Amino acid sequence: DVKVTQSSRYLVKRTGEKVFLECVQDMDHENMFWYRQDPGLGLRLIYFSYDVKMKEKGDIPEGYSVSREKKERFSLILESASTNQTSMYLCASSPVEGEGNQPQHFGDGTRLSIL
Amino acid sequence: LAKTTQPISMDSYEGQEVNITCSHNNIATNDYITWYQQFPSQGPRFIIQGYKTKVTNEVASLFIPADRKSSTLSLPRVSLSDTAVYYCLVGDYNNAGNMLTFGGGTRLMVKP
Secondary structure: OOOEEEOOOEEEEOOOOOEEEEEEEOOOOOEEEEEEEEOOOEEEEEEEEOOOOOOEEOOOOOOEEEEEEEOOEEEEEEOOOOHHHOEEEEEEEEOOOOOOOOOOEEOOOEEEEEO | OOOOEOOOEEEEEOOOOEEEEEEOOOOOOOOEEEEEEEOOOOOOEEEEEEOOEEEEOOOOEEEEOOOOOEEEEEEOOOOHHHOEEEEEEEEOOOOOOOOOEEOOOEEEEEEO
8 A cells, every 4th residue: 555654744844944845655656746735725736846846836836845855755855944834734656657747645644734 | 717606605404415506617628627625724635636527436526518518416315524625626637837826615504
């Protein structure tokens, strides 16, 4: 069974801090994704990565960066946290093989509060 | 960029069939349609995926008309545990330059 693990369920940080959100998957998936989820807005893609050291911007990359040094780990970085980045952050992974969109497997999310 | 539109919410009763429609007028040739279910405090969970016509699995059915500009998720005989948010997703994950799009989600409330 695929496991996507996010390092924290809840996190509280202060404005201006550099924040790291970590995600690890155990199924050797090529693709990894970071989303944020806000009430009324659904899930919005921040960044995704289709290989080690590769990254692509999603719909809302501003204020974020990512790092994928190893296949199993995908980190989301808030360079200088702001209050409008208070949100639920979800990480997902999926394989590439086969036809169609291989299902994304999600972690249970990190609820981040920026004070 | 294939955006999606879904109803914001729906109510149903236990034992009824529920149909949730998603519009995706700008779907591209290589795009697939995927539906996810999300419970509170959990990440979304894959339900079903299709490209055209009809797909059925042990959980749901997915109906896609010939023009593929919309799709309908059908949940047979819902129970209280089907109360969740359902997301329609259109995209081609295997195309590394393509954007992935979640709809706003449909909040389904199943009542006893």
